[in-house]
Amino acid sequence: MWFLLLLVGLLALVLYGHRNTYRFTLKRIHLPLNRRVPCPQRLTILHLSDLHMENISISPEDLYNQLKNERIDLIALTGDYLDQAQNIEKFLTYVEILQRLNPPYGIYAVFGNHDYVLEPEALAYLKREMTRRGVHVLQNASRTLSIDGQTLTIIGVDDFSTRRSDLARAYKGVDESSVCLVLTHDPNLVLHMDGYPCDYLLSGHFHGGQIHWPKPFHLVKMGALPRRNIIRGLHVWGEKAFYISEGLGQTALNIRLRSRPEVTLHTIGHAQHSA
Numbered sequence: 001m002w003f004l005l006l007l008v009g010l011l012a013l014v015l016y017g018h019r020n021t022y023r024f025t026l027k028r029i030h031l032p033l034n035r036r037v038p039c040p041q042r043l044t045i046l047h048l049s050d051l052h053m054e055n056i057s058i059s060p061e062d063l064y065n066q067l068k069n070e071r072i073d074l075i076a077l078t079g080d081y082l083d084q085a086q087n088i089e090k091f092l093t094y095v096e097i098l099q100r101l102n103p104p105y106g107i108y109a110v111f112g113n114h115d116y117v118l119e120p121e122a123l124a125y126l127k128r129e130m131t132r133r134g135v136h137v138l139q140n141a142s143r144t145l146s147i148d149g150q151t152l153t154i155i156g157v158d159d160f161s162t163r164r165s166d167l168a169r170a171y172k173g174v175d176e177s178s179v180c181l182v183l184t185h186d187p188n189l190v191l192h193m194d195g196y197p198c199d200y201l202l203s204g205h206f207h208g209g210q211i212h213w214p215k216p217f218h219l220v221k222m223g224a225l226p227r228r229n230i231i232r233g234l235h236v237w238g239e240k241a242f243y244i245s246e247g248l249g250q251t252a253l254n255i256r257l258r259s260r261p262e263v264t265l266h267t268i269g270h271a272q273h274s275a
Contacts, residue, residue: 017211017255021057024248024261026066029234031241033199033268039179040148042269044071046103049078049185049204049262050247051094052114053087055254058261060097063248067101070265073147074105077135078204078245079112079159079185085122088129095133105145107135110156112185112205114251116164140170144178151178155198160186161205161223167196181268187230187244188223190237200268201242208232208246212258232259 033039046067075098081091098107109130115123127137136143138156145152153174158164165184174180180197187203209216209231219226225244232244246262 017253017257018057020256020260021055021250021254024058024066024263027262027264029243029264029266031200031234031266031268033179039199040150040152040269042267043105043147043152044073045181045202045266045268046070046072046075046098046101047078047202047243047245047264047266048075048098048248049202049245050080050112050207050249050251051077051082051091052080052247052249052251053082053090054084054249055251056249057254058248060094063094063263064097064100066263070101072101072103072265074154075101075103075107076154076181076183076202077107077109078183078202079110080114080204080247080249080251081112081126083114083117085118085125088122088126091126092129092133095130095135099134105147105152108143108154108156108183109135109137110183110185111137111139111159113159113161116159116162138170138183140164140166142170142172142174144175151175153178153180155180155182157182157184157189160184160189160192165189165192167193171196179268186223187242188225190240190242191224193240194238198240198242200266201240202245202266203242204245204247206231206244206246207250207256208244208259208262210247210250210256210259211253 142155157170182201
């Protein structure tokens with residue numbers, strides 16, 4: 001009898017966890033960036049990470065309908081879109097939906113460790129098709145924009161967990177008087193950025209634990225930040241503000257416990273701080 005009760009309890013937990021994958025949260029972060037250099041009055045960034053086409057329950061249409069009435073100036077994608085070439089076209093559908101949001105300053109993306117599971121030819125195709133759809137894919141590279149008479153430099157640092165990060169190359173030619181927005185997949189990078197200007201860093205990778213019950217013990221092997229219980233949300237390290245998204249999709253099991261799919265709107269500039 002106890003075995004049957006245990007089995008029923010586990011099944012209920014799995015069903016509840018699967019249902020959670022359909023219930024994404026829209027989070028809003030407001031962060032002033034006027035301590036180091038002059039910054040735009042207001043810039044709203046839509047941040048998406050870890051879409052994982054193999055296990056995603058949020059449809060492109062649901063995503064668009066949730067966001068179509070929001071002010072979005074710029075879109076940041078921080079990796080782990082897929083790891084099977086057969087899902088490239090599915091991911092590109094999401095990219096096309098994001099383009100319909102018409103961000104005036106564009107869409108910027110970096111790759112994550114799962115993207116690098118693709119064969120080189122498939123990854124090259126993915127990058128080419130993203131670029132053809134107007135996405136600026138940054139692999140240890142940067143782009144500078146002029147906003148409200150101030151400069152914003154978007155610095156894409158390649159995946160840290162697979163040892164592809166090259167900070168010197170990513171920051172080559174970056175003017176330190178610019179507001180520096182860093183996009184990267186693995187937030188452990190922030191622990192190695194001494195000497196590199198960074199006003200805000202956006203990342204993902206940890207899924208907020210995904211199965212965060214009773215604790216996300218499985219994340220311990222994923223670097224120094226999880227060992228400090230830094231796996232999601234807004235944090236500061238060495239005066240560098242950084243944000244870890246819980247991601248929109250899932251890996252392995254398509255369930256979430258004490259974690260929900262996440263879409264984040266970050267408003268930076270002269271705004272009141274809240275988390």
